[in-house]
Amino acid sequence: MEAAQSTCLFLLFLLTCGLPPKVAAEVQESSDGPSASQEPAWLTDVPAAEEFIAAAEVAIIGFFQNLEIPAVSVFRSMVQKFQDVSFGISTSSEVLIHYNITGNTISLFRLVDNGRLNLESKDIESIDDTKLSRFITVNNLRLVTEYSPMTVVGLFNSLVPIHLLLMINKTSPGYEENMHRYQRAAKLFQGKILFILVDSGMKGNGKVISFFKLKKSQLPALAIYQTVDDEWDTLPIAGISEEQVQNFCDGFLKGKRLRENHESEEKAQKVEL
Structure with a gap:
């Protein structure tokens, strides 16, 4: 089993070797679509949130208790940079409780493997465009994901x-x-x-x-x-x-x-x- 794990790690290294220092920025640029006036969807109740997640290959929801924090503006800016990803925002206590949210959280939901990944309060306090772009790019898996x-x-x-x-x-x-x-x-x-x-x-x-x-x-x-x-x-x-x-x-x-x-x-x- 150890040999298999080491070979798997070797393959991961093989696939990722040669990664340029500014690859996050480059991938972010390649994801940029034409400028458009778009906003995250407002999710006011649990059925709306569930329907929103079920309808998208990749859905990202900002569960915010306070819309005045800097992370909210960073989150909204991602809508323009990742126009093939569905973005939503919810401040509803009902929705936050349903998804076990105890602090400001950004969650990425993937249809392909029913995965959910969270950026929680400690991460969100220091979030910026580069960090959030990388989080989305790395975890943006679809029915067919192009290798990079x-x-x-x-x-x-x-x-x-x-x-x-x-x-x-x-x-x-x-x-x-x-x-x-x-x-x-x-x-x-x-x-x-x-x-x-x-x-x-x-x-x-x-x-x-x-x-x-x-x-x-x-x-x-x-x-x-x-x-x-x-x-x-x-x-x-x-x-x-x-x-x-x-x-x-x-x-x-x-x-x-x-x-x-x-x-x-x-x-x-x-x-x-």
Whole structure:
């Protein structure tokens, strides 16, 4: 088990190595959308809060007892920077009690793994744009999350220990169609497997591809990885289909490993030679 944990930690290091010092700011800039006048939704009761969380892949709620604190203005500024994330604010005592809030708290809710992460009073007292941006970027996991040195931290901290990686060049023909099928397949394994996109056209992602003993000539490919016991498997593909993804994932969950079969075949061929 110790060996598996050390290998898992090595993979995490491998995926995050080379992280630029100002990566948080860079990712924040890439998340910026066009300027728009947006405000967090006001959540006045428990049903409104529950509906708000259920309707979003990622929902962030500021549970504030006092709207005069500096954290509120920082929180509101995030709405413009992360326009694909749902932001809400509640000062309702009913809502705060329902979510076990005892002080000013910012909570991030993830549909993909039913996760909830909190920035509580001690963190909020010193919160600024950079800290809150990083918290959102690191933990912003969706049905399909694109790999980056920032998102990988959230992936390894997720409640879901099995990750499926689609390694494909985002500029390749048919990419959009493949992604639509991949996203539909992701819904079948919500809460069981995290679906990740790795852009093989990005030079920095070469370490991820080589970890799974794949070559560029074998891409696109699927790689599935279990963080608990370090088990993994790969499947080179010509294109994505929901049935293909489902069969590959179901096989892995049942303990079937295509890689082991390939290795056995290779050994047999070497013996014959």
